[in-house]
Amino acid sequence: MSIFSQDTQLEALSEGLYRAQVSSNWSIMSAPNGGYLMALLGEAMSRYANLAKPVQVTVNYSAKTQENAPLEIEVQRFAQSRQFDRLQATARQGDRVVLQAFGTFMADYEQEVNSQEKLLNLAPKEDCRTRAGMPGLTVFDQVEMRIDPATAGWTKGDTTDVSEIYGWMRIPSLSEWSPTSLMMACDTCPPSIFVSHGALGWVPTIEMSVHIKNIPKSEWLKARFHSKYLGKTLLQEDGELWDEDDNLVAVSRQLAQFIPAQ
Amino acid sequence: MSIFSQDTQLEALSEGLYRAQVSSNWSIMSAPNGGYLMALLGEAMSRYANLAKPVQVTVNYSAKTQENAPLEIEVQRFAQSRQFDRLQATARQGDRVVLQAFGTFMADYEQEVNSQEKLLNLAPKEDCRTRAGMPGLTVFDQVEMRIDPATAGWTKGDTTDVSEIYGWMRIPSLSEWSPTSLMMACDTCPPSIFVSHGALGWVPTIEMSVHIKNIPKSEWLKARFHSKYLGKTLLQEDGELWDEDDNLVAVSRQLAQFIPAQ
The missing domain is CATH 2.40.160.210 (Acyl-CoA thioesterase, double hotdog domain)
Structure with a gap:
């Protein structure tokens, strides 16, 4: 199992309620990286979702999340159609809401995306x-x-x-x-x-x-x-x-x- | 009072709970425009916020909102600091959640924003x-x-x-x-x-x-x-x-x- 998979493992506490342990492997001066925190919420929503693939996740970072500490993530569904499953996640440390998120899920990704943006001429x-x-x-x-x-x-x-x-x-x-x-x-x-x-x-x-x-x-x-x-x-x-x-x-x-x- | 102000008026039902009447003046083939619906939620969050100016609002459109019908908007605070007031709004028609939003408020806008994007050479x-x-x-x-x-x-x-x-x-x-x-x-x-x-x-x-x-x-x-x-x-x-x-x-x-x- 990769370090990333280990550090995004969740324990299911009850229906829609998960506990993560915030790792210190993905930090900037002891502050967990915002992408890592989104990955934790994305993981919880993916576990709960009826459709397999997150196409959009939006996270509000409302308070500092402590590393080396548990994070409790509560997931709820606010809408579902044939094409889209729409979820919300709230993450707390103790009583404090530290993260809030929306997620939209679909059955699969589109195989071709037409990008009108020119690509980079990157150095090797x-x-x-x-x-x-x-x-x-x-x-x-x-x-x-x-x-x-x-x-x-x-x-x-x-x-x-x-x-x-x-x-x-x-x-x-x-x-x-x-x-x-x-x-x-x-x-x-x-x-x-x-x-x-x-x-x-x-x-x-x-x-x-x-x-x-x-x-x-x-x-x-x-x-x-x-x-x-x-x-x-x-x-x-x-x-x-x-x-x-x-x-x-x-x-x-x-x-x-x-x-x-x- | 402008038509826009009339069409975004809210009735306060209780602390953090507002009722709007969705107008048919801002529609595309009977579907209320997404910007108009954001304005209704933005108005409700602005009424509730402790800081005056919304700097970011994000809305999830999860079901079709009916025009010429009431919309009930519930606003909650999930975090507040000296600089930012962080709110969430949920809008329902009947029992159905049709819109969900996050809003971040500050005391005022910044007077100068350095835009590196070139401006348009618009036709008159x-x-x-x-x-x-x-x-x-x-x-x-x-x-x-x-x-x-x-x-x-x-x-x-x-x-x-x-x-x-x-x-x-x-x-x-x-x-x-x-x-x-x-x-x-x-x-x-x-x-x-x-x-x-x-x-x-x-x-x-x-x-x-x-x-x-x-x-x-x-x-x-x-x-x-x-x-x-x-x-x-x-x-x-x-x-x-x-x-x-x-x-x-x-x-x-x-x-x-x-x-x-x-």
């Missing part, structure tokens, strides 16, 4: 910079992220005008991708605002929505994240993931907060 | 095509939509390769824009897939998320909607609204379904 993996082994960033020991040198200047203090970051990504311990590991992948890249403004502090997610389009056919993914609209305290980041054959597999959007470093 | 309003007076499309009698001729070929049967539509928009009866009328504006434009594929049928929204950035300073808005990723039965549409001085005021994303005309 071996020319991209790895992020592993950074103290406090346990997530980069699990998710191998290789940033294209064209968007990695900020790591040496060189910022650009465009808040865009791209590169290659894989989870080496996974034998194959799943919808929930894709959710994990959608919040793993360093924030694209770092590329234009420097690694300025903390960028906690307020709400993130992921559309899953397909299961990747390759181990490595091509990933792009970009922030077109930046305010003083809020930013929006959009992301796209493709497999190595340029099939679009996931699209994400998040609203996040800036908290400048002291 | 007087050269754009109006959509008013179309039978069954009552929403276009309330929202004046003028489509740039560059993206209006589909109305005469000429489609293009790019699923993008843009133009000018206003609500003539409004004296000024508000967060909820902006939510209304985010789902008013004909679907951008019509531009590339023709007016092929029905495009009901599954989930829509709107980020409000600012209150427009002009009566007319510049609006752009585009679908970069199209599957066989699902599409994603992104939208941006600017005021006449090119201030970004709202950004939207929706997952919608195709239902081809018979």
